[in-house]
Amino acid sequence: MFEGKTPVKNPNLRIINYLNSYYGTIDGERLYQVDVLVVGLLKYCDGKNKYEDIMKMLAEKTKIPEDKIKPVLDRIFKELTDMKFIEWK
Numbered sequence: 001m002f003e004g005k006t007p008v009k010n011p012n013l014r015i016i017n018y019l020n021s022y023y024g025t026i027d028g029e030r031l032y033q034v035d036v037l038v039v040g041l042l043k044y045c046d047g048k049n050k051y052e053d054i055m056k057m058l059a060e061k062t063k064i065p066e067d068k069i070k071p072v073l074d075r076i077f078k079e080l081t082d083m084k085f086i087e088w089k
Contacts, residue, residue: 001074003052005088007045013085015039026084038076045086051077 012026015034022034044054055073059066080086 002077002088004050006047006050007054007077007080007086007088008047009042009045010085010087013042015042024083024085032083032085038080041076042080042085045080047089 010026014025014028016023016025016031022036022039023031024034025031041054041058044057049057051073055066055069058064058069058073062069077086081088
């Protein structure tokens with residue numbers, strides 16, 4: 001789905017930490033609750049790491065095989081794309 005592409009955070013994305021919960025917004029009006037793991041994942045969406053690089057880094061850090069990470073990562077990236085938190089180049 002995202003193979004060969006590079007995710008980039010929307011420049012308007014703001015992550016807010018309020019009472020130990022994270023919320024994301026790109027327009028200041030709509031807030032989405034964001035899991036702390038997704039906040040960490042967004043750090044890799046810097047325009048330098050391709051999808052495959054991110055998957056490999058996550059596999060190494062978690063000791064979970066890439067084939068097990070891929071479906072979860074695809075769902076997360078699809079949701080982040082739909083919410084316009086990330087773009088692809």
